[in-house]
Amino acid sequence: MSLVEIENLHVSFRTDEGTANVINGVDLEVEPGEVVCILGESGSGKSVTLRALMQLLPKRRTTISGRIRVAEHDILSLDERKMADLRGPTVAMIFQEPMTAFDPVFTVGTQIVETIKRHEKISEREAEARALELFERVRIPSPKARLKNYPFEMSGGMRQRAMIALALSCRPSLLLADEPTTALDATVQIQILLLLRELQQELGMAIMFVTHDIGVAVEVGDRIAVMYAGRFVEMGSTREVFSRPAHPYTKGLMASTVHGDMKGQRMKAIDGSPPDLTRLLPGCAFEPRCGERIPVCRQVVPAIRTAGPGHTAACVHVGAPAKELA
Amino acid sequence: MLAYIIRRILYVIPISLGVTIIAFALVHIAPGDPLNAVVGADAPAEVVEKLKRDYGFDQPLPFQYARWLGRALTGDLGNSVVNNQPVAASLAIAVPNTLMLAITATLIGFVLGACLGGLAGYFQGTWIDKIATGFGVTGVSVPHYWLGIVLVIIFAVEFNVLPAMGMGPGGSAGWEWNWTHLRHLVLPAITLSVIPCGIITRTVRATVAEILSQEFVQALHAKGLLHGRVMLHIIKNAAPTVLAVMGLQLGYLLGGSILVETVFNWPGTGYLLNDAIFRRDIPTLQGTILVLAMFFVVLNLAVDILQTAVDPRMRRS
Numbered sequence: 018m019s020l021v022e023i024e025n026l027h028v029s030f031r032t033d034e035g036t037a038n039v040i041n042g043v044d045l046e047v048e049p050g051e052v053v054c055i056l057g058e059s060g061s062g063k064s065v066t067l068r069a070l071m072q073l074l075p076k077r078r079t080t081i082s083g084r085i086r087v088a089e090h091d092i093l094s095l096d097e098r099k100m101a102d103l104r105g106p107t108v109a110m111i112f113q114e115p116m117t118a119f120d121p122v123f124t125v126g127t128q129i130v131e132t133i134k135r136h137e138k139i140s141e142r143e144a145e146a147r148a149l150e151l152f153e154r155v156r157i158p159s160p161k162a163r164l165k166n167y168p169f170e171m172s173g174g175m176r177q178r179a180m181i182a183l184a185l186s187c188r189p190s191l192l193l194a195d196e197p198t199t200a201l202d203a204t205v206q207i208q209i210l211l212l213l214r215e216l217q218q219e220l221g222m223a224i225m226f227v228t229h230d231i232g233v234a235v236e237v238g239d240r241i242a243v244m245y246a247g248r249f250v251e252m253g254s255t256r257e258v259f260s261r262p263a264h265p266y267t268k269g270l271m272a273s274t275v276h277g278d279m280k281g282q283r284m285k286a287i288d289g290s291p292p293d294l295t296r297l298l299p300g301c302a303f304e305p306r307c308g309e310r311i312p313v314c315r316q317v318v319p320a321i322r323t324a325g326p327g328h329t330a331a332c333v334h335v336g337a338p339a340k341e342l343a
Numbered sequence: 344m345l346a347y348i349i350r351r352i353l354y355v356i357p358i359s360l361g362v363t364i365i366a367f368a369l370v371h372i373a374p375g376d377p378l379n380a381v382v383g384a385d386a387p388a389e390v391v392e393k394l395k396r397d398y399g400f401d402q403p404l405p406f407q408y409a410r411w412l413g414r415a416l417t418g419d420l421g422n423s424v425v426n427n428q429p430v431a432a433s434l435a436i437a438v439p440n441t442l443m444l445a446i447t448a449t450l451i452g453f454v455l456g457a458c459l460g461g462l463a464g465y466f467q468g469t470w471i472d473k474i475a476t477g478f479g480v481t482g483v484s485v486p487h488y489w490l491g492i493v494l495v496i497i498f499a500v501e502f503n504v505l506p507a508m509g510m511g512p513g514g515s516a517g518w519e520w521n522w523t524h525l526r527h528l529v530l531p532a533i534t535l536s537v538i539p540c541g542i543i544t545r546t547v548r549a550t551v552a553e554i555l556s557q558e559f560v561q562a563l564h565a566k567g568l569l570h571g572r573v574m575l576h577i578i579k580n581a582a583p584t585v586l587a588v589m590g591l592q593l594g595y596l597l598g599g600s601i602l603v604e605t606v607f608n609w610p611g612t613g614y615l616l617n618d619a620i621f622r623r624d625i626p627t628l629q630g631t632i633l634v635l636a637m638f639f640v641v642l643n644l645a646v647d648i649l650q651t652a653v654d655p656r657m658r659r660s
C-alpha cells in the first residue's frame with residue numbers, strides 16, 4: 018500500500034477573472050520513505066497540490082475533485098477535526114519563507130511545544146525536552162537559548178532549521194516541503210538540503226519536495242515529477258528523467274541548466290509563458306511553446322506514455338502508451 | 344527597551360508645555376471680555392479696573408501665562424470668577440465622575456467592539472461580517488447626544504425603568520457603589536460607548552483580517568491546531584493595535600463627553616466645561632482643559648509603553 022495515492026485530482030478556484038483550473042488531473046503515488054520531487058515553473062500548481070493534500074485550500078473558493086489517500090485516510094472526505102488530527106503526526110509541512118510561517122509574537126520554542134501538546138498527552142516539561150532534542154537534531158547552536166528566541170531574532174537558515182524541527186515534532190510519516198530553500202543563500206541552501214536528506218533517512222519518512230530548481234531536484238529526489246499547468250507531464254526516477262528526459266518541456270528545462278553549474282541554479286525560462294489557467298485550451302497545455310508540436314497536439318491532451326523503465330511522459334512523441342493508463 | 348521608555352517619558356515634557364500654552368491661549372483668543380462674567384456691562388469703570396487688577400487681566404499675556412503656569416505647577420489653578428471657589432477643588436470632584444463614566448463606556452465599547460470586530464474579521468465576507476460591520480458603522484455615525492435623548496425617552500420617560508438625570512437619587516451628586524447609584528450610570532455609559540464601540544469594531548475587524556491573511560495562520564492550521572488555539576495567536580497579534588486604539592478612545596471620551604454629560608446632567612468635567620463656557624469662567628475653562636489634555640498626554644504615554652511591553656519585537660530592541 019502506498020503512503021500517498023492521488024487519483025485524477027482536479028482543483029479550481031473561483032476568482033474575479035473567472036474559474037482558474039489550477040490542477041487538471043494529477044495522479045501520483047508515494048511510497049513510505051520515498052522522496053519525490055515536484056519540479057515546475059512558478060505558477061504550475063506545485064503548492065496547490067501540497068495544500069490539497071492537507072486540506073489547506075480556502076474552502077469557499079475552491080472546488081476539488083478526485084481522490085487523495087494519505088496513510089489510508091480518504092483526505093477529501095475527512096471532517097475538519099479529523100483532518101486537524103492528521104496534520105502534524107501524519108503529514109507535516111515546511112514552508113518556503115520561515116519568517117512568515119512562524120507567528121512573530123510567540124517564541125519558537127512555544128510554537129513547537131504547543132504543537133507537541135496538541136497531539137500528544139504529555140506534560141509541558143516533556144514537550145520542552147522534546148523541543149530541545151529536536152533543536153539539537155537540526156543542529157541549531159546553543160539550542161536551549163534559541164528555543165527562547167522570537168523568529169525575528171534568528172537568521173534565515175536557523176529559522177528554516179527551526180521550521181524543520183517544528184515539522185518533525187510529531188514524527189510525521191509524510192513531510193511536505195514547499196521550496197524550503199528558495200529563500201536562502203546558496204551555501205545555507207545546501208546545508209539545509211543535506212540536513213533534510215539525513216533526517217529523512219534517519220526517520221524513514223517520505224518527502225514530497227517542491228522546487229523550481231532542477232539542481233535541487235536532482236540533489237534530493239528519488240523520483241522526479243515534472244509539473245506543467247496543473248498536470249504531470251513527466252515522471253520517473255531521478256536518474257532516468259535526468260539522463261533521458263522525454264517530454265519537450267523537461268528537455269527545455271535541462272537544456273537551459275545542463276551546461277552551467279547545476280547546484281542552486283534557477284531554471285531559465287523557456288520561450289513563451291505558461292497558459293492562462295482560466296482559459297485552458299483542449300490540447301496539450303505546452304503546445305504553444307513546444308518546438309516539436311504537430312497538429313494533433315492542439316486537439317487532445319496527450320495520454321501518459323511509457324518512456325523507459327518506471328518512466329512516463331505525456332507527449333505524443335514518446336514511445337509506447339503506458340499500459341495501465343492506455 | 345528601557346532607553347526607549349525613558350526617551351518616551353522625556354518627550355512628555357515639551358508636549359506638556361505645549362499643552363499648557365494652548366490651554367492658556369485658546370481661551371484668550373476667543374472674543375469677548377472675561378469680566379463680563381463677573382460684572383454687568385454697565386458697571387462703573389473704576390470697579391472694572393480694580394477687578395482686572397485683582398484677576399491679573401491687566402498684565403501682558405506672556406506674563407499672565409507665566410504666573411498661571413507657576414501656580415498650576417503647585418496645583419493652584421486659580422479661583423472661579425463665577426463663585427470664587429478654587430478650580431482645583433471643582434476638578435477634584437468632576438474628574439473622578441468623568442473617569443468613571445468614560446472608563447465604563449470604553450469597557451462596554453471594548454467588549455462589544457472586540458466581539459463584533461473579531462467575528463467580522465474571522466468570518467470576513469459572510470453575513471456575520473455584514474451585520475457586525477453594519478453595527479460598527481452605525482455606531483460611528485450616530486450623533487451620540489441624539490442617541491442619548493432617544494434612550495432617555497425610551498427608558499426613562501416611556502418605560503420609566505432607568506433614571507435619566509444626575510449620579511444618584513433625586514439628581515444628587517454624591518456617589519456610592521450600589522445599584523441605586525449604578526442605575527444612573529447605565530444610560531450615559533451606553534450612550535457614550537457607541538462611538539468607541541464602532542471604532543473598536545472597525546479596528547479589530549481590519550486587524551484580524553490582516554492577521555488572517557498572513558501565512559503563519561495557515562502554518563498554525565498546518566500543524567493541526569484547533570480554532571481556539573489559533574484564536575489565541577490572533578488575539579496576541581492583534582492586542583497591541585487594539586490596546587492603542589482603546590487607549591486613545593478613552594482619551595477622546597474624557598474630553599468628548601460634554602454633550603452626553605450635559606444631556607444626562609452628569610456632574611463631570613464635560614458638564615463643568617459646558618457651564619464654564621456659558622458663563623465665560625476663564626480660570627475654570629483653562630484648568631479643566633489643562634487637566635483633560637494632560638490626561639490625554641499621560642494616556643498616550645501609557646499606551647505607548649504598554650504596546651512596547653506587549654510586542655516582543657519592540658521589547659527586545
Ligand SMILES: Nc1ncnc2c1ncn2[C@@H]1O[C@H](COP(=O)(O)OP(=O)(O)O)[C@@H](O)[C@H]1O
Binds near residue numbers: 030057060078
Ligand atoms: N487560493 C487561491 N486562489 C486563487 N488562485 C490561486 C490560489 N492559490 C493558488 N492559486 C493560483 O494557482 C496557480 C498555481 O499556484 P501555485 O500552486 O502556488 O504555483 P507554484 O507551482 O508556483 O507553487 C497560480 O496561478 C495561482 O495564482
Ligand SMILES: [Mg+2]
Binds near residue numbers: 060
Ligand atoms: Mg509555490
